[in-house]
Amino acid sequence: MDTGTFIDEIARRLTDYIHSKDEPGQVNPGQPMNSLRRVLDVQVPVEGHGINGALDDLDAFISNSVKTHRPEFMNPLWGGLSLPALAGEIIATATNNSMYTYELSPMGTLIEQTILNRMCELVGFPDGFGTLTTGGSNGNMLGMLCARENALPGSTKQGFDGRNMAIFVSKEAHYSVLMAANVIGVGHQNVVKVQCDEDGRMRPDSLREEVAFARQEGFTPLCVVATSGTTVRGAFDPLSELADICHEEHMWFHVDAAWGGACLFSNQHRSLMDGIEKADSVCWDAHKMMGVPLVCSAFLIKRPSILRTLCGHVTTAHYLFHDAAENEDLGRYSLQCGRRNDALKLWLEWRVRGDAGWAKLVDGYMDRANYLQKSIEDHPSLEMMSSRMWTNVCFRYDNGSTEIPLNDLNATLRHRLIQEGQYMVSRSNVGEDVVLRSVISNQGVDHDILDGFLEAVVRIGDEVVAGMPPRA
Ligand SMILES: Cc1ncc(COP(=O)(O)O)c(C=O)c1O
The missing domain is CATH 1.20.1340 (dopa decarboxylase, N-terminal domain)
Structure with a gap:
């Protein structure tokens, strides 16, 4: 052929x-x-x-x-398929330019710089910069590594004993913070999980108490990782108050906006991240709500010199990096060597939509999440299991007259739903309760899809309660 x-x-x-x-x-x-x-x-x-x-x-x-391109796919925090981004992905792979140097990725470098600078502007880091990473998990790790270098200048080169360091996150933070604590040498056990309020937001008063307690126990508070858009409930931590505590206590303030960062495009919803400009670093996944294919994720930092120190390799890589291009090569801001061009697909999508298009996307998703919530609240066999700040809709089936424990019932229901194969939604926990967590993060989702989804949930719930076998 x-x-x-x-x-x-x-x-x-x-x-x-x-x-x-x-x-x-x-x-x-x-x-x-x-x-x-x-x-x-x-x-x-x-x-x-x-x-x-x-x-x-x-x-x-x-x-x-x-x-995952079908609108019935609502399982993780991403879904759908957008043509400009797909085209960018294909062409980035075909051209196969590696992002470490300008020499090997000329236009790719300009594009990535543009994307990072614009995201920094949206966050409120006028002199900021960053790098594209493999995801929010790595973005969180980079934030924590920068915290380490900031607290102990030179630790990048000399090594680090993190056993008396403490990192603070909310109880509902993503598990990547634990993974990162291991990598940076602090360890899982020194990650302090701070109490949340009833909506799932980190409580500033509890943070103050935990920091004081850690100091009393001989620990040095290293950083706070706040979340803008938690994985299960979509809660946004109160950034401004948390930032003030960090500044008073001389802690690095990193914000995990992997899921919620896109709210910054929306005039209606950007107040969810009020205070973000007070952060030291932020991660923001374009491969979640913005619908760019995996992977595409930004790590942004207010003072880029720290990231540069962290990624400094002096003259070791003489085969790639030369002084003349010192201010051009993005490989000086990355822990990776060979690196895919993840910027092209995001840039292409952004050129097609503009900021206004992203704002419309976010507002539309919130409208559909409102519709889903209202439909659940209006249905006698469904109940919301959490308040809502973002497009996460946590709910469960309960027809009010079953002897089956609700956690078992909802776990079985979700299993059957997935096996039937027409809809995919996540099973999660809110406190002790098993819930169905649907998210609106897929461009194809409309009211008809959401109606069909709830009909399927109720039908299967009724079948489980009636003791009927799963459909073939
Ligand atoms: C709040 C939050 N932070 C970080 C991550 C990790 O992001 P990634 O999968 O891009 O590594 C996730 C993933 O769902 C998340 O929900």
Whole structure:
């Protein structure tokens, strides 16, 4: 097969895949791993299958994938498929420019700088900069590493004993903070989980108490990681008050806005992050609410010199970095060496939408989340399980007359929903309660989809209560 025919074949598959989101079909192929292993040949051969075989392999892959582009997909904090970003992803892969130096990624460097500078402006870091990372988890880790270098200048080079350091997060913060505490040498046990209020926001009074207690116990408070948009409930910590405490206590203030950062585009909703300009660093995932394909995530810092120190490698990498390009090479702000161009897809999407388009996206998602919440509140067999600040809608089925414990009932319901394959939604906990956590973060979601989703939840809940077996 010649190159043109092969590319045409791929383009046809892409078109079919994109159109399939509007046709009747499943989100979840729903094959258990054992049976998938039995029916699929995924071995790497000794003698290659040739290029025609690649098309068959891709067909098998597409049909066995979770259809994250369908509007019925509401499971994690991302979903949908946007064409400009997809085009950027494809071209970034085809051109394969690595982001470490301007020499090897000329326009990519300008684009990434532009994106980072604009995100810094939105955050309120006029002299800020940053880097694109592999996700909010790494963004949180970079924030904590910068906190370390800031508290103990030179620790990047000399090493660090973090056993008497304490890091403060809310009880509802993302688990990546624990992972990062390990990597930076502080350890899981020294991450203090601060009490939240009833809406899931970190309580400033509890933070003050925990910091005082840590000092009393001989710990040095290193940083606070606040969350703008918690994973389960979508809560936004009160940044301004937390920042003031950090400044008084000389702690680094990092904000995990992986999920909620997009609110900054919206005049209606940006007040959720009031005080963000007082932070030292922020992470913000464009691969969540902004719908850019995985991965695309920014780490932003108010004083870029700290990030640069952290990533400084002096003259070791003489084969890549030269003094003449000192102010051009983005590899001086990254812990990675070879690095994908994740900026192109975000930039392309941004050029198509503009700031106004992002604002519309966010406002539209909030409207749909309001609609979903209202539909739940109006339904006799459904109940909201948390207040709402963002597009996370946590609820459960309860028809009020079942002997089945509600946690078991809702866990079974969710399992059956996923097995039926028409909708995908996350199972989470709010306190001790099992809830269905749906999020509006997928451009295809409209009122009809949400109505159909709730109908499916109620139908399955009724079937579980009636002792009916799962549908085949
Ligand atoms: C609040 C929050 N922070 C960080 C992360 C981690 O982001 P990533 O998956 O991009 O590493 C998540 C992921 O869902 C999240 O919800």
